[in-house]
Every structure is written in C-alpha cells, then in structure tokens.
Amino acid sequence: MSTPSAPVAPPGPSLVLQDVSKSFGSVVALRSGSLELTPGSIHALIGENGAGKSTLVKIIAGLYRRDGGEFRLFGESVDFSSTAQSKAAGIAVIYQEPTLFPDLSVVENIFMGRQPLTRFGGIDRAAMREQTSAIFERLGVDIDPERVTEGLSIADQQIIEIAKAISLEARVLIMDEPTAALSGVEVERLFAVARSLRDEGRALLFISHRFDEVFSLCDTVTVMRDGSYVGSGPLAETSVEELVRQMVGRDVDELFPKLEARIGEEVLRVEHLTSTGLFHDISFSLRAGEILGLAGLVGAGRSEVARAIFGVDGYDSGTVSIQGARLASGSPAKAIARGIALVPEDRRKQGLVLDQGISRNIALSIRQRLSKWGLIWGRPENRAAQVWSSRLEVKAEALDTLTGTLSGGNQQKVVLAKWLATAPRVLIVDEPTRGIDVGTKSEVHRLLSTLAQQGVAILMISSELPEVLGMADRVLVMREGRLTGELSREEATPESVMRAATAGEAA
C-alpha cells in the first residue's frame, strides 16, 4: 500500500483501474471495469442498475478486493484490504446513503478516529469545532457543529460527508449518486462545492442517472454495461442519445413483451393521500387490466405511498378506496382481504422468510385458507406451492429449499407466487426487477403483462426508465413527495419522465 505524502499531485492520472474483475461465488458482479481519473477533473460514471458501478466503487473504497486487473493510485499499484487503507491513501467515498453515526455530533462524525489531540492525549474539542466551522464556512453551509446528526436532511448529511473528505485532505473524491434524494437548490449547492474541489486539483468521480446533471457538472464520462467498460471520452463530444445507446446497448422495445390488455373498471382510487414529511396530496386511480407506472427518483416517496395504501404505515389524511368502498388505513390484513397485494422493494428483508423453504413462504399469505381447525399441515402447503412455483418456473431443487439460498430472480418469483396465491385484484410491485438477471427480468415482465391481460390492476414502482416506458399504460411521476406528472403511454419518453422527476430550481 502506498501513502504518498507529497501535497502536490504528480502529473498523470490520479487513479487508474484496468480490466478489474470481481465475482461473488458464481455471480459475476464486475467483468472488466476500467476507469481513469485525472486531477482537476470531474469524471462521470454512468450505466444501468447492475452495470457494476457500485462494485467498482467498493473496490476503490477498499470494501471489496478485486479478483483481477490493475489498480494504480498516483502511479503506484495498490491493493486495499480495508477502508482505512484507502482513506489513508487519500480516497474519500460518499455513498448514496450517507453513513453517519446518528447519536454523535456533527463534529465527532467528521473527525471520528482521527480527532486532533491536546498535549495530554485527550481530544481537543475546541480545535475540532474550529476546523469544522472553517470547513463549513468555506462550503457556505450553516449547520450547528454540536448537534447530533440524527434528524438532519440527506442533503446536510452529504455536506457532512464532504466536510469529512475535505478534512481528510482527500485527493480523490468518489460520489455515488449523491443527488438521488436532493432538491434543486441542494443539488446546486453540492455542485458548487464539487467545482471548487475540482479547481483545487482534486480528482472527482460522479455517479448519476441524471443526464442534465452529468452534462452540467462533469467534463469526461465512462460508460459501463453488464459489468464491463463500454467506452469513455470528453462529454463535449457526445450526446444524451449516444450515451443511452452505449448504456442500454439494445432496443428498449425488444426487452419487454407488452401484451395488449383490455382496460376495464376502476378498481383502486386514491384521493388526497398525505403523510407528514413523506408525501402530499397524492390522488390517482387504477383500472382493471391497467399497468400504471410510478416513476421518480429514489427518495421521492413512491414506496411510502405504496406502503400507506397497503396499510403497512398509516397516513394523516386522504382516502383509499377499492371498488368504490373505503379501505381502512393501517391494516395490511384488511388490504389483503380486499384484494390488494404488495411485492415489496427489499425482497430479502420484507418479502421473504429467508430461513424457511419455498412452500412455507408461498403458503404464508394464504395460511388461513390452508389451515384446518387452526392447524396447517405440510401437504396442503406443498400442493399450493407446487402450483405456483411451476407456473412461475421457480428453479430450485425442492420445495423445501431455503429461500435464502436462491438467486435474486428466483427469490422474486417466490415473492410474486406468494402474492399471486391470494388472487389479488390490485397488485403493487415495488422495483420488481431490481438486482435480477436479464433473462428473469423479461420473465417477470411477461408475467406482469399476462396478469394485466387477466384483469389484474397493477401499480408498478420502478426506477428503471426502460422498464417503466416499456410496460406501463400510463406513467405517474413523483418528486419530493408530490405527484408532478401524469403521462400517457404515448407521451412518456425518457426526457418527459425525467423532467417531471427532476425539474426543480436547477432545471
């Protein structure tokens, strides 16, 4: 490991990755990643979800060790086995979700593990406060250094991460989708800080899905697809269309076999749904046979709306009606009884009991129906599970295979099977294809499409634009807890959806 101490960066690239690979068991997360960062430049890294960007970042951060390829920092070959090593070498990483200690003060969060000391070896709180104030002044932010970080907005938490990087004298700064949960003003503030860090001669890497941001902030770009490097070059010499083509590498329409479905009666009606601090005045309706896409950035409040409709969380005002009759709030049991099903965002934590087999998981939603005198036996469970797992083509050795050992795609099929077993009228799917392979992805899409044909009303939350555009009959867009757009299938284009999802003061 190298810990260069020269204050002035040597000429040449700051950081070079070449043909870096990483696998987890049989799953290849990164096939061949390449990247070159230069001092005084902001480099964009773009690619679809699952393209390997995050794995690349984690290798740079020292969280993962690469299986193969070159990793050079300021000309020297490095191999980090811990985050402490990459930090010491001058790399700071800002993750999408800030990683702060909620119970500790802002100052302590910035200096944890390397606090300035007094002559007696104790922590010099005054010096810490002073340095923090100096950094905040430079960044032009007004955060009380003594308050605990719990309850700070994501934007302020990110500023603290940046303050951390500055106090570290980091020469390479990686920002992994830092703007995903920010408003326009907050994004502008972040960009101003990023530009001033660039002008000081640091190398920055900026990962984002928002093209307008990439073009306004960065000077060079690297595109990744399916775990591999696709290309890189100055942003001035390319266009959004060109980048999208490189990212997707195929036609959007081929992937998603959308079947024609007859759109029938209104099934679900949501009116003026509001939950303080999460979402406001959400109104929409959903018809039988319709696939309604719900697009927006991470943190826009889409999942929160779904959870409120399904009754996992309560809400402050507004109504949810199923076929004209009001649905009581705060009770998933009642929602299920009225025909709603929710396939949640995080299938490992919210969708499955990982320590139990496939049939137990599938039968969980219909255990009332399967039980006899209050007891459930294995046979009816297995019979019900058999039907659904063969219909969805769940690939596993046996019905009692633990769901924790299945691949992401098969896990998602089990979750879907669990809810389809309840014969829902309204199916809410939250990021239905996140983290599953391309083949299973189109299977899931075909399944959703078939369900719509059979008259199920589907609300599909998705952050993947091609998925939304390919599948939805109608697209709703949320931004910062509010509905900001409703687009017909014809009106919905990547540009129109992204505009509704991001258009803030910055646009």
Next chain:
Amino acid sequence: MSTQTATPHLVQRTRRSPLARLFAARETGIALALLIVIVVATAQNPKFLFSPDGWRDLLLTPSIMLLIAVGSAIVIVTRNVDLSVGSVVGLSAYMTGRLFIDFPGIPIVLVFLAGLVFGGLLGLVNGVLVSWAKVPALVITLGTMYVYRGINITWTGSSRINASDLPHDFQALGTGSFLGIPYLTIISVLVMVVAGLYLRTRRSGRELYAIGSDPDAAHLYGLRVSRRVIGAFVTSGALAGLAGVVYTARYVTVASQAGNGWELQAIGAAVIGGVAISGGVGTVWGAAIGAYLLMTINRALPVVGINDFWQRAVVGLLIIGAIILDRVLAVRRAKALAALREESA
C-alpha cells in the same frame, strides 16, 4: 424534503446554556430521583441517613454494583451486553480469599492487581468470542456466565472464605473510611471518574460510541471495530474482577454464589441511568447514579414500610419506565423534526 436551506434554523441552533443542559440531562433526573428516595426514607426513619451505620451503608452498599454498572455501560455503549460479570465477581471474590490463604502475607496491592488481571482475562474470552465468532454477545456471555459459575462451584466446593482467613489490614479496608467516606466507595468513584474521562476524551473512547451508534458505518469509516469491542469486554471483565476483590473486603465471607444475578442489576442500573440498550448513547455517570438508585431503593423500601416482596417489582418498573421514557422522547423528537421540515418545505 425542503427546498430552502436543508434543515430549518430552529433545529440547527440547539446550543444551550450549561445550566439548561444540566437540567435537560438524563443524569440530573436520576440523581433527583435518588435524592427523593433518600429524603423520603430519612423522613420515615432519620437513622436511614443520620446515623454512622446509615451513612456508611448509603455509601458502601452500592459501590460494588457501581463498578459492575460502569463496566456494563461501556459494553452496552458498543451495542453489546455482558451477562458474565456476576460470575466473574464470584470467581474473583473466591480467588481473593484463596490468595490470602495460600500465600500468607501477600501484599494487598498485589491481590487487587490479581483481581483486575484475572477479570480482564475472563473478559478477553468474551470479547474474542464475540468479535471473532460473530455470535451475538447475549449468547456468548450467557454461555460464559454459566461456565464461569460452574468453575466457581467446582473450585469452591463446600468450602468458603471466612473472616478468619483474611488479614486484618484487608478487613480494615472494607470497614475503614477517610473523612467519613468509606475507602471502597473512594475506589469505586475513582474508577468511575477515570472511565468517564476515558469515554469522553479519548479517541478510542469515542470510537466505542461510534461503533454502538452504527456498526456498519464504523466499518466503512475504517475503525478497528473488533479491537475496540474486545477492549470493552476486557474492561468490563477487569472491573468485575476488581468488584470481586472489593466484595471480599466488604462482606469477608465468600461462598460459591457470590455475585449471582448481579449482571442483570448492572444492566438495569445502566439502562435506568440513560445508557441506550441499542448502543451509542449514555454515560458511566448515568450508570453509576442508576446503580446508587437501585441499591438505595432496595434499602429504602423496608424503611418506608413496603414489603420486601415488592423490591424486585419496583426495580422492574423503574427499568420499564426508563425505557418507555426514552422511547417517548425519541418519537416526540422525530415528530418535531418531521413537522419542522414540513414547514420549511
């Protein structure tokens, strides 16, 4: 999410005067409760406070529990728990007696040192198992609690340490005092002050809070999580070992059940004193005052005419009350923050 400055100014300016902070601190509330208990008990029976024995008991009885509660607080701050401390107290107490029997004339300082080192080693076993085997501390220390107690019973057999086995100087340490304050209390308070300063002013002390506040973030920070957690368990064990020596000095008779069940009282004391069971929050001062409150209530209940049977129930209610209070405050704070964000949006 707001569109103005990200966080409202109302929340940002939380700096308050030292006096306001003192009144808002959890420790102040517990100290007040302790004071009330003492006042009520003394009103019922003036001897509770105003007699040489009453005064001595008031200071002396909680001082052993104080040592263990301080150790427990340090472990709980890292989002772990140490259930073995009661058994460590028992082992160390018996070892203290054996040292005086088997090595007549052994210097008392050496015996104290032996208690610390021995307890520290037992704590090391806990720490290593917890951080290397990646098994929750609850399970590991539940196991070592029984193992240590089993060793104690095997070692002690039917024999016990009696006053006649112990040198006079050592017994004098248990009964003597300086300026009206028992020696043993002075030892406990000194330990508490050192531990408190360590947690407050040392890098490694602050890292314990960081680890307990968010272990994953601590890992991302590159903190040496395993080393710190092991250190916390060694400290907890060493303090329990010290408490064992103090136990022998105070009670002069030691059987195989010494310290039985104390681990739960120590955890109770820490929780009552404001140490969050989920880690990251709390001070050893709070835990120490919690220990005093628990032990003093135990002595005060008979004085005010409440049946002994109720003692445990009262302790339980205190613990539940403390946790509910924390929860209510947390929910209220979260609501206020959400509402403020709303306003500024």
